[in-house]
Amino acid sequence: MNIHPIDVILHKRDGLTLTDDEIRALVRAIVERTPDRQLVTDAQIAALLMAIFLRGLDPRELATLTSAMRFSGDTFDAAPLHTFTIDKHSTGGVGDKTSLLIAPILAAAGLAHPTTSGVPGICVPMISGRSLGHTGGTLDKLETIPGFNTQLNLQQLADTLRKCGAALIGQTPRIVPADRTLYALRDHTGTVESPFLITASIMSKKLAESLNALVLDVKVGSGAFMPTYEKSKFLAELMVRTGESAGTRTAALLTSMDEPLGRFSGNWIEVWECVDIMQNKRHPMSADLIELSNILSGWMLHLAGHASNPEEGAKLSDQILQSGEAYKAWLRIIEAQGGDISVFDAPATRHKPSATRVLKASRSGYLASMDCKQVGWAVQRLGAGRAKPGDPVSAQAGIESHAKLGNRIEQGQQLFTLFSEDAALLNEPEQMLLDTIVIADAPPTVAPLIRETITAASLGK
Template identity: 55%
Template sequence: MHPVDLIRKKRDGEELSAEEIQFLAQGAAQGSIPEEQLAAWLMAAFLRGLSLAEVDALTTAMRFSGEVFDSSTLGKFAVDKHSTGGVGDKTSLLVAPIAAAAGLAVPMISGRALGHTGGTLDKLESIPGYRTQLSLKEMESVLTKVGASIVGQTQDLVPADRVLYALRDRTSTVESPYLICASIMSKKLAAGLNGLVLDVKTGSGAFLRRKEDALFLAALMVETGERAGTHTAALLTNMDQPLGHMAGNWIEVWESLELLQGKRDPLSEDLRELSLALAGWMLFLGGVTRTAEEGRQSAEEILTSGEALKVFTQMVAAHGGDTTPLGQPAQFHKPGVSKELCAERSGYLAHIDCTAAGWAVQRLGAGRERAGEPVDPFAGIEWYVKLGSPIKAGQPLCTMFSGQASRFSEPEALLRKALVIADKPVEEGPLIQGIITAENRKEFLKTTNPS
């Protein structure tokens, strides 16, 4: 086979065979196909789209381009949750210990902050000593002891995706639902999952803002998971405002710990509800409960009993983390400087440009613009208002945390534009806007297909 022939074939709208896609994935993983040819094929795929068979073949080829995890040695149903990325999205810190406390195995391979979205690994690394880079053997050991392990992608796990993802980022081909699906699902399926619950974001803080685009991606990922023999479901969720009331690294761990400790804050109710819904689906797919609603109820019982907190603490210890700060999260929070942002007028919080709010968090030092950049564990934003909240002039809207006072000017300017105060309240959309399952996925693939 020759890469130029495959580029031309996809450029002209033809369908590639599984063998041809396997050749491309192997070439990416082994470095035998030049980056300019891989980039050209990615652009052709971006413009022409991929068939369901091509997405399945690309996912499978990337999944097996390196080492894979064998979850059968655990003797438990292996289930995971994946989010397409948002602001203040810390549900992984809650659902993983809940599912593990229910008797499931949760091998969770997570990512880092990039762009305006936060990263689970950066949040966990704000806990002193927590190791996110474990070998698959070490992850297996943690799973055997604790039931949950949240780690980063190893060098040998899905190497084809690492190459293609970096090229997509540099060639403006990131937004293709077909390439997004293959990238996400190849990494998740390489973890040997029996079940997978997807949190697909839509709204002002999502990568795919249009509901139709998010629905299609959700259905495509469910289709791909089911084709691979993994029970898969997706929840379409609202990202029109930050989830919970903390956005950053340590402060998101802090907020999660308060929920794990049984504390409830009105500003954290959306985070709590979404986490219980996602965990409920994990329990249902894992056969712990007969329905997802029963799963949600069981998840709430586990959360309120303190069992999930025990699992989280044990997981941190098993990863080499210091569990001392977990008992006093507020005292551990030590940013260099902080500054309040106050309302300039009275009214109601009518709109949040959540992407801009995410960039404000990033600019404070909590995120990164390029892979490999360090992050500030204590940088971020604590929010005091939600959409629809009544506002009085001079009222604090949030507090910004950073390591340097010089970092405040750009985030403050971003937030001034992002937070819109109007004379009348607006109706907030539902937190969960749709559920895509094995039973209804074909319907959404037909009705929302962008091609």
């Protein structure tokens, strides 16, 4: 049966339900087209994206679109590793560096409890992204480590997982190629915020890892990608349903992003913060980062059968961190992917910004609020992020937070230290931070770190 793109566009435009054949044919046409053979044009793809943005997708349509995208290119086969394969995904935030802790925690747990075959009982094929907009990117942080290779092919990924229990890599050109085309056009057509298209994009890449389970960190608050709590929750529910329908146990935690997570926001400085934690040097400003990392790891350990419940898993996670086993696993991963582990002997000495500025409190009171997205943009303007794909990023740029929401602040107290490799870049971010920080007379009500948890059970599946 021939499927004509214009018919599919009209069906969705008019609110009709697309068939599985229509969805699969469109995805196949996107992947198989060449400059000389346009099976579907950019204009037609853009029109379909807008129709989906306006009309949405029902659960079957979304599951079919996600599956078609997942299998549009190469997929990772974890079966030969004989492990429980699990990953974590965050919708992105400011100072969100939990992946750098979670991967070695889970790797250490897997190596501590090997299967009878001698292969780690857990493996974490963590495919990460780069910074864009106000959010940071795990790959940009990792690439501040000299020699570290994030561009492993699937065989190298398997070899690293077999040796280390975890790997931290970027998406290859052949993993979910349909998403590359769709994402680029979403960015140009005002359809980026569609929860259905976001779900298909995220879940197709994660499911291509051949996962047994997935834990999602869906941000809520002023620094979140989705503008309201309700929309963040709806996205979390869509992703959980989509993962479960594909046979992957999926849990989503709605977590607060009303201020930067942890002490540092940037690239190398976030690596430094995580290395300090793994070396059991716990700065007070890193407490929320440690707590969230343990909670997310706890869920992963629970789903992998290493803990009877998520709370027990979180305790095990913290034990692994404090024991130094996570740091040993981290060194194995970095070395296996070509990184120079000697830089972790004194990570603070590698932070050499050429320009710094300290922002101090103009009055006494309580740190009441900030627009965390604005803080993220300040980090980006200092040079740590990118406005569009391909922009260079600075290893040294970023901010250090000296206070958390709800803290009592005295006039003249340090609130942020700004770092850049160009003194001319300090002025605008400083003003952005000054404009968004609110110091009040009364202590604010601070939202809990974990707002809600979405699972198949909570959705009634």
